[in-house]
Amino acid sequence: DQQVKQNSPSLSVQEGRISILNCDYTNSMFDYFLWYKKYPAEGPTFLISISSIKDKNEDGRFTVFLNKSAKHLSLHIVPSQPGDSAVYFCAVRSYGGSQGNLIFGKGTKLSVKP
C-alpha cells in the first residue's frame, strides 16, 4: 500500500500564477517531509523540506505547508515560471531500523505555460 500519495499526475499553470502541488501520507511517525524536482534525463534535485514539528517553511518562491492532522503536505510556487516545468516528487523520511530511508510519491508533472 502506498505510504506517500500524489494524486494528481499532472498540473498545468499559467506563468506568473501560483502552482500548488499536493501530497498525502499515511504514517504519522514520519519526521521529515521533502520536495524534489526532476527534469527529464537528470537526477532529482532537492528543493525544500519541513520538519514534522513545523507547519510552514519558506524559501524564496517555494513554500511548503504541513497539515499533520490531515496528513497532508503541499508545495506552493509563487510566481510560477516556465523553468519550473518539471516532475515534482514528494518524499518522507521514515525512521525504520536503519537511519530512515526516503519514501517517494509517484510524482506530479508541472507544466508552466508562458
Added chain:
Amino acid sequence: DVKVTQSSRYLVKRTGEKVFLECVQDMDHENMFWYRQDPGLGLRLIYFSYDVKMKEKGDIPEGYSVSREKKERFSLILESASTNQTSMYLCASRRAGATEAFFGQGTRLTVV
C-alpha cells in the same frame, strides 16, 4: 558541492547478461541508495546501505544485489538482466542523520 557520479548515462544490455551499475560520491556520506524510476510508479527503493559493507533491502530487491566495499562507492548488480529491468536507475547519498539525499544524474538502462 556534493557530487554523486554514476558511471554511465545510457546502457544497452542483452537479456541474461550480468550488469554492474556504479555510483561514487565525494562527500564522505555514510548512507547510499539505489532507486529505479518508471513512468507512473515514481521512485522505488531497491537497496540502501547505511555504512560500508552494510546493506538493506528496499521495496523491490528481487533480481538485484549490491556491494559497498568502500564508503564512497555503491554498486548495483543485475544478476541476470531481464527486459522488465529496463528503467532509469538513480543513485543517491546522504550524511547519516541528515534529511535530504543527493542524487546522481541517472543511468538509463535498456535490456533487449
